[in-house]
Every structure is written in C-alpha cells, then in structure tokens.
Amino acid sequence: xxxxxxxxxxxxxxxxxxxxxxxxxxxxxxxxxxxxxxxxxxxxxxxxxxxxxxxxxxxxxxxxxxxxxxxxxxxxxxxxxxxxxxxxxxxxxxxxxxxxxxxxxxxxxxxxxxxxxxxxxxxxxxxxxxxxxxxxxxxxxxxxxxxxxxxxxxxxxxxxxxxxxxxxxxxxxxxxxxxxxxxxxxxxxxxxxxxxxxxxxxxxxxxxxxxxxxxxxxxxxxxxxxxxxxxxxxxxxxxxxxxxxxxxxxxxxxxxxxxxxxxxxxxxxxxxxxxxxxxxxxxxxxxxxxxxxxxxxxxxxxxxxxxxxxxxxxxxxxxxxxxxxxxxxx
Numbered sequence: 001x002x003x004x005x006x007x008x009x010x011x012x013x014x015x016x017x018x019x020x021x022x023x024x025x026x027x028x029x030x031x032x033x034x035x036x037x038x039x040x041x042x043x044x045x046x047x048x049x050x051x052x053x054x055x056x057x058x059x060x061x062x063x064x065x066x067x068x069x070x071x072x073x074x075x076x077x078x079x080x081x082x083x084x085x086x087x088x089x090x091x092x093x094x095x096x097x098x099x100x101x102x103x104x105x106x107x108x109x110x111x112x113x114x115x116x117x118x119x120x121x122x123x124x125x126x127x128x129x130x131x132x133x134x135x136x137x138x139x140x141x142x143x144x145x146x147x148x149x150x151x152x153x154x155x156x157x158x159x160x161x162x163x164x165x166x167x168x169x170x171x172x173x174x175x176x177x178x179x180x181x182x183x184x185x186x187x188x189x190x191x192x193x194x195x196x197x198x199x200x201x202x203x204x205x206x207x208x209x210x211x212x213x214x215x216x217x218x219x220x221x222x223x224x225x226x227x228x229x230x231x232x233x234x235x236x237x238x239x240x241x242x243x244x245x246x247x248x249x250x251x252x253x254x255x256x257x258x259x260x261x262x263x264x265x266x267x268x269x270x271x272x273x274x275x276x277x278x279x280x281x282x283x284x285x286x287x288x289x290x291x292x293x294x295x296x297x298x299x300x301x302x303x304x305x306x307x308x309x310x311x312x313x314x315x316x317x318x319x320x321x322x323x324x325x326x327x328x329x330x
Contacts, residue, residue, distance in 0.1 A: 001160060002034040004057045008064035008075030011041055016101040016133035017065040019140060020149055024061065027153035040074035047077050051086035054094060059160040062114050063099035066106045071113055079117045091123045097156045098128035107132055119169050126159050233272040235295055236326060242268040243325050248318045251280035255287045265325055281318045286310035297328040
C-alpha cells in the first residue's frame with residue numbers, strides 16, 4: 001500500500017498541520033505503508049505535474065493550514081490541476097483523508113471543502129482531522145490529542161486496505177454536469193499537457209511564437225494594405241490630365257481605410273498620398289466599391305455624389321473639376 005501526503009501550508013516550524021501529518025506518517029509506516037510526502041510550497045513551479053504522482057497511490061492525505069481564510073492557494077492550485085490534468089479513472093479509486101488545522105478560524109469549512117472537492121473529482125472520502133490550535137505546545141503536550149491523531153491514521157489504513165464503500169453523494173452529480181462541457185482528454189494527453197503547462201521555458205517559447213506570428217500576420221496585412229494603396233495612387237497618376245490654372249486639395253475618406261487619401265493638384269503637379277491634411281477644398285466620404293466603380297470608368301465623382309453614393313463637403317465647382325483632371329473612361 002502506498003499513501004501520498006500533499007502539504008499545502010507554508011512550512012513554518014510551529015505549523016500544527018506538520019505535527020499532525022508527522023504523527024500520521026509514523027503510524028502508517030509502522031503498519032508497513034509506503035508514505036511519500038510532497039511540499040506544495042517547494043514545488044509551486046511544478047504543481048501542474050503533481051497529478052501524475054497519484055498513479056501509484058492507494059490513498060492520499062491532503063493537509064493544509066488555515067491561517068486567515070480558506071485552504072490556501074497552493075492546495076487550491078493542486079486541486080485545480082487534478083481537475084484539469086488528473087486521470088479521473090485513477091482518482092475514482094483513491095481514498096483521501098483531509099487534515100486541516102487552523103490558527104484562526106475555519107478548520108471545519110476547510111475540511112469540508114477538501115472533501116467536497118475530492119468527491120467532485122470522483123475520489124473516495126475518508127474521515128479526516130481538523131482542529132483549532134493557537135499554540136503548538138498545547139498539541140505536542142496533550143497525549144489525548146496524539147492518540148486521537150493516531151486513531152485517525154489507523155482508520156485511514158483500514159478504509160484503504162478494506163476499500164470500504166461510501167454512499168453516493170450529490171457531488172458526483174455536480175461532477176457529471178460540470179464535466180459535460182469539457183473536452184475529453186486521455187490520461188496520456190492530460191499528463192503531457194500538464195508537463196507543458198509546468199515548463200516555464202516551453203510556455204515562454206509559446207508566447208514568443210505567438211508574438212512572432214502576430215507580428216508576421218500584422219506585417220502581411222499592412223503590406224497588403226500598402227500594396228492596395230500604392231495601386232490606387234498609381235492609377236490616379238496614370239489617368240491624371242492637368243487642367244491649366246487649376247489648384248485644389250481633396251480629402252477622400254474611404255470607409256475601409258484607416259488613413260485618408262489626399263489628392264493635391266497644383267496646375268500640372270499632382271501629389272497623392274494616404275495620410276492627413278489640415279485643409280481641403282473638398283472632402284468626400286465614400287466606400288471602396290464606389291471608388292472602384294469610378295476608377296473603372298463606370299461612374300464619375302459628380303454622378304456618384306448626385307446618386308447618393310458619397311457625401312461631400314466643400315466647393316462644388318472644385319468637385320466637378322475632379323472629373324476633368326482624372327479621366328477614367330475607357
């Protein structure tokens with residue numbers, strides 16, 4: 001028989017939980033039980049892999065100390081890992097004895113939380129130990145308390161050895177409802193996933209890969225947008241017909257473009273770019289489809305405005321000149 005002890009306290013010298021599990025381990029080893037202990041505060045970077053250690057265990061002791069409120073973060077993280085990565089079939093055959101000692105308040109609630117969590121995981125509960133100890137000496141010097149702890153260890157041995165059954169609990173129904181939405185993983189997949197999660201270098205490498213891919217796709221999108229913008233400017237330059245003595249600045253707000261298309265005409269000089277400008281004689285708001293219709297010669301700027309395909313602000317005469325200086329008709 002093998003029993004694992006998972007200690008979720010902080011490892012303080014005067015922690016009453018350590019005294020209790022020491023006594024329980026002594027009794028179990030006298031009964032020739034193999035006992036292995038795991039200090040969660042020392043294994044905090046690899047807690048996600050600890051559910052793998054349940055494979056060879058017939059029973060476990062979950063021990064923690066309530067110092068201000070609840071069972072503590074390390075123990076909660078271990079239980080979370082059991083839910084996410086543990087072999088539920090193996091857990092269903094493992095007996096769990098909770099040990100919760102309090103230096104403030106809440107030992108009974110902590111014990112109940114551990115029992116409930118283990119039952120939701122599908123495991124088998126054992127009668128546990130809980131108590132309020134303000135001074136560790138009151139526990140070490142009290143023979144009656146020590147006898148009680150030793151009896152609890154013996155009871156756990158009998159329960160695990162005889163595989164004593166317990167009546168079904170409603171927590172089992174909760175487990176079935178909660179687990180419906182989860183992706184079913186094999187124990188091997190869960191084990192591999194837990195190893196990946198606990199590997200800081202692997203996680204950091206994955207984050208870097210994601211950032212690199214994000215940057216790559218952003219560059220691809222920007223390059224695509226740049227190529228499209230370059231095509232629009234090129235076509236404007238190709239169809240430019242200077243109008244003697246004409247000067248005008250146009251701002252085209254295209255729906256799917258982050259920047260405005262600026263067209264600056266100064267006699268025979270044409271400057272086109274995507275950006276911002278402080279002043280424009282004419283401001284047009286239009287969709288990309290409308291712009292394509294105009295540049296393909298199927299519509300004019302003035303006709304698009306009259307048909308309601310675009311909105312316009314500014315000098316209407318300057319708008320009409322736009323169809324004269326850009327001749328897209330084939």
